[in-house]
Amino acid sequence: MMSLKSFFEPSSVAVIGASREPGKLGHEIFKNIIDAGYKGKIYPVNPKAPDVLGVKCYPSIKDVPDEVELAVVIVPARFVPAVISDCGEKGVKAAVVISGGFGETGPSGAELERQLVEAARKAGIRIVGPNCQGVNSTSVGLCATWPLIRTKGPISVISQSGTVLAAVACWAEEDKVGVDKMVALGNKCDVDETELLEYLSNEPTTRVIALYIEGVRDGRRFFQVARDAAERKPIVVLKSGRTAKGAQAVASHTRSLAGMDAIFDSVFRQAGVQRVSSVEELYDVCKAFAGLPLPKGKDVAIITSSGGSGILALDACVELGMNAPDLPPETRERLKEKLPPECILKNPLDLTGSATSQMYDEAITALGESRVADAHVVIVGDPMPGISEVIVKHVLRGKTIVPVMLGGGKAEAEERAKLADSGIPVYSDPVRAVRTLSACVRRALWKDSFQ
């Protein structure tokens, strides 16, 4: 089968159904491709428009004078099979079919989808969709989806829900983390989650893969591919249809078989894929994998200026199966020399309200050198100028540090922004941070288990 490269690095793109009317998908997507700074050639196709946004428009894909590698299709479903045949004649290699009105709508839509697949096979064209929210490949500025997302980053997302896709991408853009490739699967009449997972696991610009799925087409093949992919990079999966009611709803939404949830759970665990249970957690965990070194094990030290937040983090560590080892006497001695007497030299190490960035630095250094823990949860309760530099320094030295900032008001925002500039995630809640860390620890233990 032809590679998926034409979806992500096409030399030219035609938008079939490009529209002059703001608000219409055919307009928004065409505009997003231009605004994202796509450098290849771009051809709007629409028999009724002389140009779209000042770009010369063609009545049919066959009228485009040059080669077209990728087609983005936003025309009513009944025209799509013929459009794909035309694309075949033109030598188009891949098509993203945004249009809905196929298998998801019932028998007549399913027949149209069959015709679409047949046309694509004849023409040798690979299809993403139909009924999908498109594709984004930030490395080439190809935002063939919405909203407009341009920030390049380490996370690629494969999603059976356009909204989940957009949410993760929006958060990654806000945090300056950025995304690499985004694919909405839609009805996956051709390209599916497994093939994309395999492709992205070999993409050097993708460092973490997020998956939202409702089912998989071929469970055995998914397992093999996911396991191989997980050896290369972290895979984080959100799978819905966990309950019986949820599984029924999955059948209505994307006609997937949600399957027995316990089986998925076990497949994910064996394949080394980290399962999460909400959209926010999907993003939280991806952000951690993208920005932090993997811990070596499950021993966690908590350093905090807020006693209460430290205890909340500690409870969560224990409940999620991690260890919070006591500090050995020599480490306590060392800390005693470096820190003021009000500090509580335990785990959590409570620097109290008088904490400074300098004290955090001493604490991380001392704990790090005595190898008390595999990972550090660093909780900053008050505005703390300079804390981001301290965290960046230790992360660059290979320490797994999960920063939590809460309660600092506007002063906090600056330090958060500096961490973002260094690609280091920061969390607003100690429990949420520890839950995220637990996914990193699970990956570390999984990797250990076969080494």
Add this chain to the structure above:
Amino acid sequence: MMSLKSFFEPSSVAVIGASREPGKLGHEIFKNIIDAGYKGKIYPVNPKAPDVLGVKCYPSIKDVPDEVELAVVIVPARFVPAVISDCGEKGVKAAVVISGGFGETGPSGAELERQLVEAARKAGIRIVGPNCQGVNSTSVGLCATWPLIRTKGPISVISQSGTVLAAVACWAEEDKVGVDKMVALGNKCDVDETELLEYLSNEPTTRVIALYIEGVRDGRRFFQVARDAAERKPIVVLKSGRTAKGAQAVASHTRSLAGMDAIFDSVFRQAGVQRVSSVEELYDVCKAFAGLPLPKGKDVAIITSSGGSGILALDACVELGMNAPDLPPETRERLKEKLPPECILKNPLDLTGSATSQMYDEAITALGESRVADAHVVIVGDPMPGISEVIVKHVLRGKTIVPVMLGGGKAEAEERAKLADSGIPVYSDPVRAVRTLSACVRRALWKDSFQ
């Protein structure tokens, strides 16, 4: 015992230890009280400064020419007992002792704290603290804490952690929800969580009470007060020290007895107090109680433009013990007349990617009139101009609607802001929204259980 009113509505305030030096607590707190717009008289006290921020300063509280109702104390611990005695001579009624260095530091600090309590008793002064992050009463513009929070709102917070207090207040300010009264308990040498709970449960400006605690002083009395308070208004509690390790850490942090967690769980449940497990959830749930009518039961209808998000919400509903009833035939008929054919007329009701605010309006109206559900989770996946007006209208008519917005980029932000202006909470993740709703449902069922 004297009422706590002097902490929240004092006619005059002295800041003992007010400082001219930015960055010092004595400066920041004095400045916050001024910047928050406190309308009563305010007296800085500091023997070394002629004035602070242009306000005439007095060498001792006893030198202040007028009456002083509340003292905020930020001087080193060893001076505090004498300062409190001076306050007594001056006729001060209440003092917030910010200073640390008391019982939390060991035996000599405990002795100082004993002296502080003795001085306060003799003088008839009520004490909040010591070792605390202060008090804020937005209705009178008294921000005797940090950071500066001025937005008035329905949520009052009592917290054994200053950072948790500040975090909830900051989020409430960002969302324009606002806070009413905030109290950091510190070492609670006098005023404790139970007395504050009782006081705030009778405050008409407080509609919801958030509590972060590590233990309670008198379990039986706490239960009685909490149960009475919960009949009047929602109480949401975050209690740390759930695990054995956590309970040990609690003993180091505030010398509280965390107690058997299962007992707390049962006390909270019987008292009708909603327990949550993270700082974000504490805020999420308070925001829902503040802005939404209480549902009548546990039947939930999900209305969504994002199929995937709807299924995630459905799974969460089932897992958290709520019902997602099927739509009765007459309701489906009605929806069929009002909605385009691509909509999936089930629960979740999937309006699909072509959803408009008008369609949401029709859907909420139809489901509401047929009384399918006690609450509606309304998920908006794409930018949807006008959706906030629709939600506001139905909430004002008494419908419990939990709005979720995700993936809408910048267009979404405008609709979010409009909901905020109407005091209606909005969530970014379907699972987080449903978890929040489940706390509202638990309260509804608790209220039902004795009516």
